[in-house]
Amino acid sequence: METDKCAGTAPEVGSVLYDGESGKVGEYRAKAGPYLLLRPLGGGREWEAAPADVRPATPAEQLSAKVRAANDQAARNRAEPANVLDHEMRRPPTPVPGCTECAELTARRAAAHAGFDWSGETDANVLLRSHQRRDHDA
Secondary structure (H helix, E strand, O other), X not given: OOHHHHOOOOOOOOOEEEEOOOOEEEEEEEEEXXXXXXXXXXXXXXXXXXXXXXXXXXXXXXXXXXXXXXXXXXXXXXXXXOOHHHHHHHOOOOOOOOOHHHXXXXXXXXXXXXXXXHHHHHHHHHHHHHHHHHXXXX
């Protein structure tokens, strides 16, 4: 962004800009004091850029940043378990029929899941696996 064109005005939120200082392309999010806040196109940690170092990204720079973001997302999505044990650990444990403690821990897991408490859901799964190993030789 050339200072003579923008003279103190911030770009439009969502504009795709190139930060010459960092060599990165980012989406304009907000102004923070004298700096512009930019975020990688695929999401991630924002960074501050001096307005004098920023200009609109060229179509080639935008495409490159979008491809990088798509590749990063695809890599995160296809992360496969390393072995069967890892895959089994991702599957929630099944309660043993007729066991009161299994039933209580399963109810605790369901309540955490319903409340979007992913940590609580994981805790219930860990406790249920531990109980099953200890009391059911599972």
